[in-house]
Each structure stands twice: as structure tokens, then as C-alpha cells.
Amino acid sequence: MRQLRRFVRLGLAGASIVSIGAQAQDRRIVTEPLPPTQICTTLPATGTGDDTGRLQAAIDRCPPGAAVRLVSSATGGRFVSRPLRMASGVTLWVDRGVVLAAVSDPAAYDRGGGTCGTIAAEGHGCRPFLSFTGTRGGGIVGQGAIDGQGGATMAGHAESWWQLARRAQRQGGQQNNPRLIEVDHARDIVFHGITLRNAANFHVALDAVAGATFWGIRIDTPADARNTDGIDPGASTDITIAHSFIRTGDDNIAIKAGKGATRYVSILDDHLYWGHGLSIGSETNAGVSDILVHDMTLDGSTAGLRIKSDASRGGLVTRVRYDGVCLRGNQRPVDFDTRYDATRTGEAIPVYRDIVLHDVAGGDGALVVHGHDADHRLQLTLDGVRFAPNARWSIAFAQLAAGPGGVSPTPPGTDLPPATGPMRDCTAAWLPFPESDLP
Incomplete structure (x- = not known):
């Protein structure tokens, strides 16, 4: 029987996740x-x-x-x-x-x-x-x-x-x-x-x-x-x-909460290729929480890590941790947007908070972090996050913090420390889609 051996270290058997971030995962012991x-x-x-x-x-x-x-x-x-x-x-x-x-x-x-x-x-x-x-x-x-x-x-x-x-x-x-x-x-x-x-x-x-x-x-x-x-x-x-x-x-994966809350989701050691990326939304009105993404590659998806909603269907998205992620060939490696459809209006304001990027490496492209307004700021912690020097941050109504690993390139208008140490080595993580033995 093959087990997810990282469960104990990451708290997937009930312990707390190390470093920053709250406990965020499937509550079962999965084998x-x-x-x-x-x-x-x-x-x-x-x-x-x-x-x-x-x-x-x-x-x-x-x-x-x-x-x-x-x-x-x-x-x-x-x-x-x-x-x-x-x-x-x-x-x-x-x-x-x-x-x-x-x-x-x-x-x-x-x-x-x-x-x-x-x-x-x-x-x-x-x-x-x-x-x-x-x-x-x-x-x-x-x-x-x-x-x-x-x-x-x-x-x-x-x-x-x-x-x-x-x-x-x-x-x-x-x-x-x-x-x-x-x-x-x-x-x-x-x-x-x-x-x-x-x-x-x-x-x-x-x-x-x-x-x-x-x-x-x-x-x-x-x-x-x-x-x-x-x-x-x-x-x-x-x-x-x-x-x-x-x-x-x-969307390669899309976590939704239109009819009820979605909680306690573990996305572990997965490989995504063409598509629109790993998404939360666009329906988040009932709430999304306690999500762990660990050891993932996003290879050529249009967006990479994505949270999308708007005022017609928004809700609270919280306690989401991305840990150990490799991205390449993405137009928007990070795309956290509370105005996914700018034409939509309503009172269901999206609120994203307690979002953590830890040990994340990517190339160029747009890094979008857009809260809704001054009263509904997006809260994001960046810890050991490294993108290519020409990656472009787009920040609006966001409250950014850094963990000990820092972030590079540094988001403009912030005093966050640059990333320290080497970028996450993704060389062995890139796997071709296993199509040779498809029926």
C-alpha cells in the first residue's frame, strides 16, 4: 500500500502544518x-x-x-x-x-x-x-x-x-x-x-x-x-x-462553492498541463477554506495558481496554502482576482485572506493580486517565492507579508525582503504527460 508519506510532516494526519499558514487539508488519512x-x-x-x-x-x-x-x-x-x-x-x-x-x-x-x-x-x-x-x-x-x-x-x-x-x-x-x-x-x-x-x-x-x-x-x-x-x-x-x-x-481543477461551502481539500503531487490552471471559483459565495496544494507542477497552463470571483458570486476564501509548486509557460502564474468578470455587480463581495505561497518557483508572466477595495483587501503571505526577473506584479487593494524566505522580484511599492537562497529546483519535477500507454 502506497501512502502519502508527507502526511505527518505536513500535518495531514492531524498535526499542524509547519511554518506559516493554518491547517488546511483533507481530514482523512488517505492511502x-x-x-x-x-x-x-x-x-x-x-x-x-x-x-x-x-x-x-x-x-x-x-x-x-x-x-x-x-x-x-x-x-x-x-x-x-x-x-x-x-x-x-x-x-x-x-x-x-x-x-x-x-x-x-x-x-x-x-x-x-x-x-x-x-x-x-x-x-x-x-x-x-x-x-x-x-x-x-x-x-x-x-x-x-x-x-x-x-x-x-x-x-x-x-x-x-x-x-x-x-x-x-x-x-x-x-x-x-x-x-x-x-x-x-x-x-x-x-x-x-x-x-x-x-x-x-x-x-x-x-x-x-x-x-x-x-x-x-x-x-x-x-x-x-x-x-x-x-x-x-x-x-x-x-x-x-x-x-x-x-x-x-x-480549468484543470476548479474548487467551487456556489451551493455550499467547500473545505478540507488536499491537492498533492499532481501535474497539470494545458488548460486554465488550478482554480478556486468563480462561485465562492458559500465559502472556500482549508485547502492545501503541495508538490505540484503547472506546465503550460494559461493561468497557474488562480482564485477568481466577482461581486455577483463572491464569498470568503481563506486558509489556502500553496507549498512546493513549480510553474512554467504560464501567461499568469499567479492570478488572484476579485473582479473576474468586471461587468458583474452585486453585494457578494469576494474576500481572500490567509493565503500563503511557500517554496514556489516560476518563470515570467503576470503576477496578479487584486483585492476588491480598501475595505476588502486581499491578504497574502509570500515565503520563498521566486519568479523570473521580468515577471510583472499587478497589485491592487492587497495586504502583503513575507515569510523568512522572502520574494523575488519584490512587489512594487512594498518593503518585502527579496528571496534568499537558491530558487526551488524544478528540474526533476517536470514530467511529460504519460500518454504512451493510453488505451
């Missing part, structure tokens, strides 16, 4: 998930077309604590399905070399209003491909892949899901595209080893989840595939995302 020990059904691929019926029947018959295992056969390793509902305590095990593909027919996902696969004023007309609703335990594991087929032409249409999303952007409407996976009012869900790719919309969206582990997963979607977020925890607590690789057409 690498083990393969299921009980398999209720093994389903071989048949290559005959629609596998929905036998897949759903196998999930429904499977007892809690057991797994439905999908395996290759002489016909290959491809399953094709319409939306599936996961049962409480049941794990879907997708074997190495197996692909579970979502159908590209909007009618299969439609919620009854006939809007899935169309552009409308609202964008909630589709069911997800896989749903965990009110479940406890179970999840998705294995070395295979789940493919949303976002780039495939929709049945009865002349464009793909992704093309529909781009057309909606040009026309000012909302695309009705299905999310790949939704976890809703669930507990103790595990994703381990699986590859998620080509979602038509978000890959994984969590809503009111208590306890979820993402360990060693890959999320892979083209950089121009609009609104294809990687993992979005919302209104959730005790979430760990560890040892994973994510590249998408939108």
Missing part, C-alpha cells in the same frame, strides 16, 4: 486505494454496438463492496453505452486496454425538454454519462479509459459537442452538452488509475460530496475543447486529488 477484492460480474467486450442494457443490469445486481469488471475479448476492448447510473457501494473496474465510450446521441442524455445538443438560454438540458447520486462507497478504477467522445459528430447533427460549445460562445448562448461524470450528494467515492478523456463538458463534477479520493488518474482533452474542466469539487468536504495528470480545455 492508495487497493483493487476490489470481490468481483460480482466480469463483462467481456462484444463489439456489437450498444452495451447499455447489460452494463446497467450488472451494476444494479452487484452488491455493495463488489465490482463490475469490464475486460477485453477476441473482438477487442470497446464498450459503447448511453448514460449509466452507479449503485451505492459498487465499483466500475475498467481493465487495461478497455475503453468505455459514451454515445454521441443527444437524445440519449436529454432531461425531457428536448434541449440536449442545442444552444439555449440555460445549459442544463443533458444528463451526465455516469452518475453517482446519493451513493456511498464505490467508484471507478482500473487502467482503462472512459471516453466522452466530445469530438465525435452528434447523431442527427452536422457538428460535434465541442463545435456546438464554440458556436454557443460566438452566439452568446449556453451549450447543452453532457458532463462525463457527476457525483451528487454522495460519500466515500474513489477514482483510481482510470483515464478520463474527451468529455463533451466537465469531466468530473462533485456536488455535496463528503469524502472523495482521486489517485493516479489521467484526464486528457484537447486544449481547444471549451468548458471541459478536469475535476470540479463543489459544496464538498474532505477531497484528495493525488499523483494525477490533467490537461483540458478549461
Whole structure:
């Protein structure tokens, strides 16, 4: 069993985090998930077309604590399905070399209003491909892949899901595209080893989840595939995302708090590539707190470390610690903005405080730290933070402090001490996206 060995040193087993910053992490003791020990059904691929019926029947018959295992056969390793509902305590095990593909027919996902696969004023007309609703335990594991087929032409249409999303952007409407996976009012869900790719919309969206582990997963979607977020925890607590690789057409990870507070999140030893970066927001109105980001690379994402909200959906974001982060090729390595959409107004003022950057190294680009106004200043501590000399600070309504490691380049208009000692060595941290063995 592989454990996160840094837990004791960083307080992830209950001790306090060393140096500055408050305790900020998943409250569980998280270890690498083990393969299921009980398999209720093994389903071989048949290559005959629609596998929905036998897949759903196998999930429904499977007892809690057991797994439905999908395996290759002489016909290959491809399953094709319409939306599936996961049962409480049941794990879907997708074997190495197996692909579970979502159908590209909007009618299969439609919620009854006939809007899935169309552009409308609202964008909630589709069911997800896989749903965990009110479940406890179970999840998705294995070395295979789940493919949303976002780039495939929709049945009865002349464009793909992704093309529909781009057309909606040009026309000012909302695309009705299905999310790949939704976890809703669930507990103790595990994703381990699986590859998620080509979602038509978000890959994984969590809503009111208590306890979820993402360990060693890959999320892979083209950089121009609009609104294809990687993992979005919302209104959730005790979430760990560890040892994973994510590249998408939108936020690689986005922590949200629109319907409820999101707290106690650990993002550990992850690698992000193209996409919009590691985000908190834009919905923060219910509050985000106790977040730990440790040992992370952001390699080529548009933004790097990002907190975004505005007065129409803002709230308190506090006790967030970024510790041991390497950034390169980012337009905005740091992007903390309380006016994400400057056209929005309201009384929900974003407040960011007790934010810590510790042992962070990056290149050039914009370093944005924008509080909302003189009464709602952004509070940020910089400790051992080093960017390229030509990186540009943009500071507004911010209260900045420095830890013993200092910061370079020094933010203008401050007397913060420059960084001391060598910059964090990121040489061994940069890893290529592991695509050589993708199914």
C-alpha cells in the first residue's frame, strides 16, 4: 500500500502544518486505494454496438463492496453505452486496454425538454454519462479509459459537442452538452488509475460530496475543447486529488462553492498541463477554506495558481496554502482576482485572506493580486517565492507579508525582503504527460 508519506510532516494526519499558514487539508488519512477484492460480474467486450442494457443490469445486481469488471475479448476492448447510473457501494473496474465510450446521441442524455445538443438560454438540458447520486462507497478504477467522445459528430447533427460549445460562445448562448461524470450528494467515492478523456463538458463534477479520493488518474482533452474542466469539487468536504495528470480545455481543477461551502481539500503531487490552471471559483459565495496544494507542477497552463470571483458570486476564501509548486509557460502564474468578470455587480463581495505561497518557483508572466477595495483587501503571505526577473506584479487593494524566505522580484511599492537562497529546483519535477500507454 502506497501512502502519502508527507502526511505527518505536513500535518495531514492531524498535526499542524509547519511554518506559516493554518491547517488546511483533507481530514482523512488517505492511502492508495487497493483493487476490489470481490468481483460480482466480469463483462467481456462484444463489439456489437450498444452495451447499455447489460452494463446497467450488472451494476444494479452487484452488491455493495463488489465490482463490475469490464475486460477485453477476441473482438477487442470497446464498450459503447448511453448514460449509466452507479449503485451505492459498487465499483466500475475498467481493465487495461478497455475503453468505455459514451454515445454521441443527444437524445440519449436529454432531461425531457428536448434541449440536449442545442444552444439555449440555460445549459442544463443533458444528463451526465455516469452518475453517482446519493451513493456511498464505490467508484471507478482500473487502467482503462472512459471516453466522452466530445469530438465525435452528434447523431442527427452536422457538428460535434465541442463545435456546438464554440458556436454557443460566438452566439452568446449556453451549450447543452453532457458532463462525463457527476457525483451528487454522495460519500466515500474513489477514482483510481482510470483515464478520463474527451468529455463533451466537465469531466468530473462533485456536488455535496463528503469524502472523495482521486489517485493516479489521467484526464486528457484537447486544449481547444471549451468548458471541459478536469475535476470540479463543489459544496464538498474532505477531497484528495493525488499523483494525477490533467490537461483540458478549461480549468484543470476548479474548487467551487456556489451551493455550499467547500473545505478540507488536499491537492498533492499532481501535474497539470494545458488548460486554465488550478482554480478556486468563480462561485465562492458559500465559502472556500482549508485547502492545501503541495508538490505540484503547472506546465503550460494559461493561468497557474488562480482564485477568481466577482461581486455577483463572491464569498470568503481563506486558509489556502500553496507549498512546493513549480510553474512554467504560464501567461499568469499567479492570478488572484476579485473582479473576474468586471461587468458583474452585486453585494457578494469576494474576500481572500490567509493565503500563503511557500517554496514556489516560476518563470515570467503576470503576477496578479487584486483585492476588491480598501475595505476588502486581499491578504497574502509570500515565503520563498521566486519568479523570473521580468515577471510583472499587478497589485491592487492587497495586504502583503513575507515569510523568512522572502520574494523575488519584490512587489512594487512594498518593503518585502527579496528571496534568499537558491530558487526551488524544478528540474526533476517536470514530467511529460504519460500518454504512451493510453488505451
